[in-house]
Amino acid sequence: MRHHALGLAFALVAAAVVTSGGMASGQGGAAASVQLGPRPFFLVNDMADSDLKRRLQQCAVGPFRRSEFSIGHRGAPLQFPEHTRESYEAGALMGAGILECDVAFTRDLELVCRHAQNDLHTTTNILLTPLAKACTRPFTPAVIGPGDELVTPASAECRTSDITLAEFRTLKGKMDAFNPRARTPEQFVGGTAPFRTDLYSGPTSGTLMTHRDSIALFKRLGVKMTPELKFPSVPMPFNGFTQAAYAQKLIDEYKAAGVPPADVFPQSFNKDDVLYWIENEPAFGAQAVFLDDAATVADLPSAAELAAYRKQGIRIWAPPTFALLDLDAQQRIVPSQAARDAKAAGLDIITWTLERSGILANGKNGFYFQTIDPAITREGDVMRVIDVLARDVGVRGIFTDWPATVTYYASCMGK
Numbered sequence: 455m456r457h458h459a460l461g462l463a464f465a466l467v468a469a470a471v472v473t474s475g476g477m478a479s480g481q482g483g484a485a486a487s488v489q490l491g492p493r494p495f496f497l498v499n500d501m502a503d504s505d506l507k508r509r510l511q512q513c514a515v516g517p518f519r520r521s522e523f524s525i526g527h528r529g530a531p532l533q534f535p536e537h538t539r540e541s542y543e544a545g546a547l548m549g550a551g552i553l554e555c556d557v558a559f560t561r562d563l564e565l566v567c568r569h570a571q572n573d574l575h576t577t578t579n580i581l582l583t584p585l586a587k588a589c590t591r592p593f594t595p596a597v598i599g600p601g602d603e604l605v606t607p608a609s610a611e612c613r614t615s616d617i618t619l620a621e622f623r624t625l626k627g628k629m630d631a632f633n634p635r636a637r638t639p640e641q642f643v644g645g646t647a648p649f650r651t652d653l654y655s656g657p658t659s660g661t662l663m664t665h666r667d668s669i670a671l672f673k674r675l676g677v678k679m680t681p682e683l684k685f686p687s688v689p690m691p692f693n694g695f696t697q698a699a700y701a702q703k704l705i706d707e708y709k710a711a712g713v714p715p716a717d718v719f720p721q722s723f724n725k726d727d728v729l730y731w732i733e734n735e736p737a738f739g740a741q742a743v744f745l746d747d748a749a750t751v752a753d754l755p756s757a758a759e760l761a762a763y764r765k766q767g768i769r770i771w772a773p774p775t776f777a778l779l780d781l782d783a784q785q786r787i788v789p790s791q792a793a794r795d796a797k798a799a800g801l802d803i804i805t806w807t808l809e810r811s812g813i814l815a816n817g818k819n820g821f822y823f824q825t826i827d828p829a830i831t832r833e834g835d836v837m838r839v840i841d842v843l844a845r846d847v848g849v850r851g852i853f854t855d856w857p858a859t860v861t862y863y864a865s866c867m868g869k
Contacts, residue, residue, distance in 0.1 A: 487520070488518040488519055488520055488547070488548065488549040488861060488865075489547050490518055490548060490858040490862055491858055493859060494858050494859050494861070494862035495862075497833055497834050497837055497859060498510045498511055498514070498837060498862070499511075499834070500833045500834030501832070501834030501835070501837055501838070502832070504838075506838065506841055509866070510837060510862070510866055512866075513865065513866035516865070518861060518862065518865040519861075519865050520546075520549045520551045520676075520677070520861070521549060521551045521861055521869055522551035522678060523551070523844070523850075523851050523852065523860060523869040524548075524550045524551055524552075524852065524854065524857045524861040525551070525552040525553075525554065525851045525852060525854065525857075526542065526545030526546070526552065526677075526853075526854070527806060527853040527855050528554055529541025529542040529543075529544060529545045529553060529554075530544040530545040530855065531650075532650060532809050532810075532855040533650065533653070533654060533856075534654045535627035535629055535630075535655050535660045536569060536577065536629075536630055537555065537556060537568060537577075537627065537662070537663060538659070538661050538663065539661040539663055539667075540654055540659050541627075542663070542668065542672070542675070543671075545857045546675040546676075548858035548861055549857055549858065549861030549864075549865070550854075550857035550861065551677055552678045552679065552851065553668075553672055553677050553678075553679065554679075554680045554681070554682060554853070555567040555663065555665055555668040555679070555680075556681070556684055557665050557681050557682060557683050557684060557704055558570065558571040558614045558615075558684050558686075559571070559615060559686075559695070559700065560614050560615060560617060560618055560621075560622055561614075561616060561617055561618050561693075562619055563692075563695050564618075564619040564622075565664060565665035565666070565704065565707065566614055566622055566662070567662070567663040567664065567665060567667075567668050568684070569684070570685075570687070571614050571615060572611050572612070572613040574589075574613065574614060574616075574617075574625070575589065575593075575610040575611060575612040575632070575642075576630050576631060576632045577627060577628060577629075577630045578625040578627055578660075578662070579626045579628060579643065579660075580617075580625055581610060581639040581642060581643060582639055582643060583624070583625065585616075585621055585624070585625070586639065588612075588621070589610060589611060589612035590611045592610060593608070593609075593639045593642060594608060594609050595608055595636065595637045595638065596608040596634060596637060598635065598637075604634060607635070608632070608634055608635065608642050610632075610639075613687055613688070615687070615688050622662060622664075623662065625662055626655075626657065626659075627655070627660035627662050628652070628655040629647075629650055629651070629652055629655055631644070631647060631650075632644070647812060648812075649812040666711070668681075669707060669708060670711065673711070673713065678717045678718070678719065679717060679719070680718070680721055680743065681704055681720055681721065682720075682721040682723075682745070683700065683701055683720065683722045683727050685723065686700070697724075697726070697727070698730060701722075701727050702730075702734070702735075704720060705720065705731065705735045708738070715735075715738045715740070718738055718741070719741050719742070719743050719804075720738055720739075720741075720742045720743070721742070721745050721772065722742075722743075722744070723744075723745040723746075723747050725744055725768075728743070728768055729767070729768075732766070732767040732768070739767070740769065741770060742768070742769075742770065743770045743771075743772045743804055744768045744770065744771055744772065745773075746771060746773035746774070748773055750824070751776075751777070751790075751792075751825060754773065754777050754792045756795070757798065757799070760798075761798075761799040763799070763801065764800050764801055769801065769802055770801065770802045770803070770804055770850065771796050771801045771802070772805060772853075773792065773803075773805060774805065774806055774807075774821065774822060775805045775806065775807070775808065775822045775823070775839070775843070776823060776825045776826070777790060777792050777793070777805075777825075778790050778793040778803065778805055778843060778847050779793070779826045779839070779847075780825055780826065781825070781828065785828055786829070787826050787829050787838060787839065787842045788842065789846050789847045790825065797848065802850045803847065803848070804849060804851045804852070805851075805852055805853065806852075807822065807854060807855060808836060808852055808853070808854040808855065808856075808859065808860065809836070809856040809859055810822060810855045811823060813833070814832065814835060815831060815832045817831070823839075837859075837863060840852065840859070840860060840863045841863070841867075844863065844867065845867075
């Protein structure tokens, strides 16, 4: 019934797209086609009293619209299994103007949407199927000590390159998680974080997508596209498939589908991939995104390095959220030095990822808020983070695991 209802909602969205003349633009689309649900309203109401809170509250009646400022990170994986049709549909329904397919390849060199080439054991049901025998490393149960302590965690490794495209299509997506204390495969595929849900990981949902599938779906939904070329888990070339051929194949599938380069933001953490697109596919390379994998402030590029990116033709830099934020002497959230340096270098900025940190009010906000943790004390503080990123840092877009939150802000503030 849930899947039928979601399908009906998207029939209405499609009708709205046709009626309004399309939604490829962040400014386009009918307001009725965006449905945010209760979370953004909860977050705004949870904010400490401020001018920002009052302004956001005034927008509660809408209208809400699709915006390219709101980027569906793997779809809407706060509640839906990532990179599944259902996750993408939910992200579009919540107003994401851009959706992401992370791109890996199968044994027969077909491109599929997975966050990593070697994550099938945590993001699908493969270990519960006959394909488990094809995995690079089979399931190994946890070793539990006499005092119930975990001696060795359970493990497995299943890669997209272990199976063919036809075999990939038989799998079902689930929430990305595993139980390190598992003694059986059935236990291993559990472990979903308590702030997420397995409600949409049932046998009739979790529909996996090829890269081509995602292109066709995103075209129907009227959104732009941001594919991320993933680091291979296998030595390259793989069966004659080189890294350059991998990068080219990604672009070729957009060209074959007739997608304009302006609707595609190809991404990679590998600068060589980005430079390949800039040199060999300049129409697509013009808005290629160089993802930054910095784990701490010390890992961030210097002002000189950021300026060098721009000289190489890179136009969009995408670091994790913590990299762009800092606290001033009054413990207010402000742009970081790296954010100022990037702007001085002439780079556009996209950042990742909101709605991925669980409960914020417990004071243990982790990776994405590490530079501003003392200022994050309640769930509603995520709206302050968005505001600083939007108005003070000037980011072009925000990856989010729940697009409705960013869409609410974007609609209210004209982003």
